[in-house]
Amino acid sequence: MSSTTERVDRKAKKREKIVRTALKLFAKQGFYTTTIPEIAGKIGMSVGNLYNYFSSKEILAQEIIREISAYLGSRIREVNDSDLHVREKIRRIVSIYFETARNEPEMIDFFLRVYLSNREVFHEGCEGMICVNEFVTEIMIFFDDGVANGELKNQDFFSAFGLFMGYLGGMVFLNGERILPRRLESYIDDISENIYNALKVP
Amino acid sequence: MSSTTERVDRKAKKREKIVRTALKLFAKQGFYTTTIPEIAGKIGMSVGNLYNYFSSKEILAQEIIREISAYLGSRIREVNDSDLHVREKIRRIVSIYFETARNEPEMIDFFLRVYLSNREVFHEGCEGMICVNEFVTEIMIFFDDGVANGELKNQDFFSAFGLFMGYLGGMVFLNGERILPRRLESYIDDISENIYNALKVP
Amino acid sequence: MSSTTERVDRKAKKREKIVRTALKLFAKQGFYTTTIPEIAGKIGMSVGNLYNYFSSKEILAQEIIREISAYLGSRIREVNDSDLHVREKIRRIVSIYFETARNEPEMIDFFLRVYLSNREVFHEGCEGMICVNEFVTEIMIFFDDGVANGELKNQDFFSAFGLFMGYLGGMVFLNGERILPRRLESYIDDISENIYNALKVP
Amino acid sequence: MSSTTERVDRKAKKREKIVRTALKLFAKQGFYTTTIPEIAGKIGMSVGNLYNYFSSKEILAQEIIREISAYLGSRIREVNDSDLHVREKIRRIVSIYFETARNEPEMIDFFLRVYLSNREVFHEGCEGMICVNEFVTEIMIFFDDGVANGELKNQDFFSAFGLFMGYLGGMVFLNGERILPRRLESYIDDISENIYNALKVP
DNA sequence: GATGAATGAGCTTTCATTCAT
């Protein structure tokens, strides 16, 4: 194996390490209250070197949201590719979301508390929804398929999207604030049922 | 009229001016990207004097969310006090929310982008939901009444609350990002219907 | 005397102190090798406070060149306002320049080594020659008067200006580098004579 | 041809490439605002390798000024070696200077804006005028010859040198700032005449 | 010779907060 390949590999790995570490810190503390020295320090690398990988704090945050979107998008694609009924698809998507919130809470937190809340950070480079494109696209496919099958009411996509994502985001938020009396997963049935009832053909 | 009264009045008025100005700036620019000198400057008062009214930036933000909560709570109380059917009550609450988002967008934006997203700012002094108590209480009353009347399914309150608030928040967010193809108000019927279908007794 | 007036006075004085100190450091060490902490430290004020007076390092440098231009312009205006022959006016201007280079060398050094050499610092705010307007205008008046009197050859102004200023600048530079074998002032006669011979009507 | 010779050749060529590229960047952007990675990047070589050729940024700048001095010196030597009258020699030197400013502006710009203005960069290694020795020597020869021929006034060399170089430098500066109303070359006659009048035996 | 990741000191700038007046 050539040493060039090794170097490229190691660089990619370090890049991932930065993304993961920054994701955790941003999600826990917020964008403005997390500092570059803090991120670099946690990894054990120098500040200057971190800037060899990401040219600014904003660029780093943008890369993170792109990766989250890709991850969630790929998980939902599996559901879309299946032959399940809409009712079950909804359950699966809710499950994926809550499972992610449980196992990798930083992803959902980053989405809600950094991406959605600090739009100025994403305005240049992530205009509109281009950085969460993969994720939004899959939700759109889910919805279109359901309408095509005659299972879902044919309404404005955004009304359905807002319900789905707003609802799930709201629950994860309440969970994060330790306001929910029960484990997040225990709500899967109720919530899926509510969403299904809201969206189904009457 | 005693001059003491006058002074108290003037002080209260200036206090309100600070709250309103800070609300607008925080909502538009975010908590960390708005500075105290900026707020003071916009009012035409000195920074030092602003600190005579609010002892810190955080305390100011907390006061703001309390006032927003009180305002929305009082608006929803009117709905709760009425004899309308649940279906119509939902429509009214959705309308109030969207109307506020239209006429005083800074309130909803502050709620979504400052209060919900920068929890560290509110942890001391607004633990849990005590600073939005008035608002949450009214939503709770709405829900309990509906269940008592046999119109709403008896489920975990937070599941219903997350649906309601997450959905509305999501729509206002999409509207703020100029992603919605139509005016926010045009969604009132669809959304109210979706919420009603999600929450009603099957 | 009102305390407001006192405060304004003190602020103006501190402002001047900053300008003078920064002028000296910039002139001696150059723009990029002089730091804001260094300037503030030498005055005994905090870095943050310095920024209350000048919003950036560039703005500070621009203010400095404006003051230098005003000073030299006013000195030359006295010559222009006199009834001397051109030959003597040249001598006086050369004397003023060299006297300034002797007594306040930082002014001329700043002019040559900061203003003329770091154009990028002055491009926004000092485009063209607007920050040295007062000085250039007086040289222009000197020249126009001489031509009007029939004492000076009528040639392109810039050719005359380049000669005058390039020559003086060159001599001060050589002096600063300790290359000149004699005191700067000892060259006044030779140089004035050379300039006169170059510019006079043949 | 031995491979050793080839290697030496290639090394010399790369060295020249570095000098030429750095010259352009330093001249356009200044010494402190040009970075080593930028120079290396423009050539397509690595920073590390560039340091194999020049052990520091300062050393590189010093090498550049030496090459410029050698080039201008050799051009002026041709004039000195000729049998022309002083009047014509002056014209030729002015022409060479302006022609260089037109065709290879980076040389003159580097001279004026990097070498003359950032003395700290050249203090160790280029003390006094040793790095521009070749150029200054030729000007000195021109002047001494003129005096010996009885064509030029016998005055302090530096007074004549300052006139000559200050004047030309000033004009090129004004040209670079786009302040001159006409092309630089169109001033050759006026300027040569002015210089001749200033220096000639009265 | 060649690479480019890595270092780390240091820069400009910001801002919540204080305090003398």
Add this chain to the structure above:
DNA sequence: AATGAATGAAAGCTCATTCAT
């Protein structure tokens, strides 16, 4: 109540230089 100059810690970012490969 009111002013705004002053503080100072800390942030984001840069870059000459080094060194393992």
